[in-house]
Amino acid sequence: MSGIKDRVAVIGMGCSKFGERWDSSSSDLLVEAAHEAFADAGIEGKDVQAAWLGTVASFRTGQPLAAALKLDYIPITRVENACATATDAFRNACYAVAAGIYDIVLAVGVEKLKDSGFSGLAVAEAAGADVNPPVPPPSQFALAATRYFHEHGISYEDGKMTLAQIASKNHHNGTMSPKAHFQREVSVEQVANAPMVAWPLGLYDCCGVSDGAAAAIITTPEIAKTFRDDYVLVKGLGLSVGAYGIMRSDWDFTHFPETVRASQAAYQEAGISDPRKAIDMAMVHDCFTITELIIYEDLGFSPKGRASEDVAAGTFTLEGEVPVNTDGGLKCFGHPIGASGIRMIYEVYKQLQGKAGGRQLKDPTLGLTHNLGGRPGSFTCSVALFGTRD
């Protein structure tokens, strides 16, 4: 196995404005993201040889992408893999290029969630016996929070304060992201005292439900050189699917094996042994604040049960040792499910190019993206690593 390291490059990216895009259809969002990526790469739609469309609920096939962009009868595959959908579309596109099948491909993710008429996540599920409890996402992760606090002897008040610091950090980062859904500061006290959604998680512990799209143009490093100097290289791609944790009486609910396995696979491809030291920035799946806390540990940034100490020390702020969710994360940038993974890659790409505006980090060279889809006990997790050219 030779792995993906340095075998594909990203030469163009686009990201729509995220938020309540009442005036835009899913197709409008695709055009907005893809044409920014085309312009960034300096290509046209006719240059794209194959495409992967990631979406969970907005489209069922690849056809709407061809219709929206007027692509030239090329192969298009629709990808769905829970909240890791966009990254998995990106991953499949990378493999097709690495295999030498295509030279220039498009990976794009989109989601239109705000046409449902409901303020929460309202994705229809297939008819079945319908006896499983109606467990909305906040409660799924509240199960982890309750157990995490219990397991590590953290009081409700202390635990809420740690989670509030995570939300407040992401809100701060979001104020410097013009395309983010939410762009205002929220204090630690506001987060801690917000109305309860699913005990112990309150309103500001939850990410935004948004519309949006993001796109990437992928090619080989050799071809990339002919387009631009500051292309970004893929260093590692890990994907782990677990679906039976809930059936195991010995699973602790305080770590997510899918994140551990996907990150280890990506670290191995990239040749990373000390992630906290090697990685300059991480875009992680902060669907809820407790998720981000547990991810710090699962990615190997913090020892098990000790992430709250790193939160208190400011390790994950823009100025910290490993800045996390520099663009505001799912919390503020928003979470159109099928688009989020490529939105994260967009932020890493811009940061590595030094084009991240007010939130620009100092000379990052290695960035990570992480998506976690499903629920505790049954996740799809993707971890991707990106680096500047040598």
Next chain:
Amino acid sequence: MAGISSFGAYVPRYRLGSESVGWESAGQRSVANFDEDSVSMAVAAGIDCLNGRGRNLIDGLLFATTTPPYAEKQCASIIATALDLRRDIFTADITDVLRAGTTAMKSALDSVTAGSAKNVLVIASDSRQGAPKGEAERNSGDGAAAFIISNEDVIAEQAGSYTITENMMDTWRSAGDQFVRSWEDRFAIEEGLERILGEAVSGYMKKEGLVVTDVAKLALYCPDARRHGQLAGHLGFQPEQVQDPLFGRLGNTGVAFPLMLLASALEDGSPDQLLLTVSYGDGSDVLGFKTTTSIKDAEHGLGVSGYLDSGVVLDSYETYAKWRDVWLTDSSSRRPQAQSPSVTALWRESEQNIRFHGGTCNQCGYVQYPAQRVCVECQALDDYAPIRLSDQPGTVFTYSLDYLAGTVDTPLAIVVVDFEPGGRTLCMMTDREVDEVQIGLKVEMSFRKLRVVNGIHNYYWKAIPRRKAK
């Protein structure tokens, strides 16, 4: 001789009482939770009655109620499946009249006497509604009683019966009526209860060659407390002969009422007592039982008293009104409308969803719910033994309290339960006070109605705090 070999009961956890704001009565009555109905309560009473007895010995199940969830579709089959009984048993719903419970009991006694069955489970369960703030609502209660009728190891032998049938329109509900209707009570008492029950009881005494003073305890149907004492006196019984009708604690539980009083009498019973059960509705059934020496050593579950002692009084009448659809709530704006469950999937998953079977791997012994074709521990293929988890104790491993899940019961308690023999499930918790939900809480499973969509009453198991007697 045929008789009762086991008995059990069920009373919901909740009560309306003087502490309930808007409830204008000094006494308490039992109230089924929003997810309970006659079927779910019957399952609970059945479990209490079986109390560890061999479920494979049961040859028949008779379910008596005036509040079946279906007009067309048997309820006894749902209950038999939830109780994990055999397939080759006879089942029937006996409905439409308040004396359906004693009618079911008599049918079971006749089957056992005739030798067509050895053990028959009889369950009476009712959740009747009176109009808001009316007398019927005030005097009613919700509950269930269950008995195993058998030829062996009986704790009370059959001691004769007598029945009157008379077409009588004093209490009724037409198809589609939500609330019980009744005619002027002076007529109902004089020409109904007093006259018909008098004829039935004296007919029984004459037929069996007994006198009223032979009776140790009378389990008597009557719609309210005041008239209960008057009626017993009218029939010639002394107050000490009358089984406490539990008005002010339980309420008139309809079809289940006289049988819950019989269960109470058995709980307190001693050998060689004549227990008389008298039901009422389009006539009357009188059933006599004579307790045996076996009653001294008989083990039983929580019974009526155990369940009555583990109640919680509701804060307000409003909560009850929401549960009974008297007070309509706006739940539609929160979540998408529920879709009809797939009947095919319900049928296919009956073992896991209704019998609540998990699987124990024959190779490595790992218990998993639902049963898995490929073992989660050792990946063995199709090699497991079913294990019933519905009557296994469990412990809460973690939980959430959801304020947006769109349930009547906000916040919705979602729990991960570890069962004592192994196996874990994520399920809803019901009958819970918010502050008692915590890691380590001891729970048991309870059969409940999740929702009604497309006319399908979709039942499943939820966790409840253990209902042990105080």
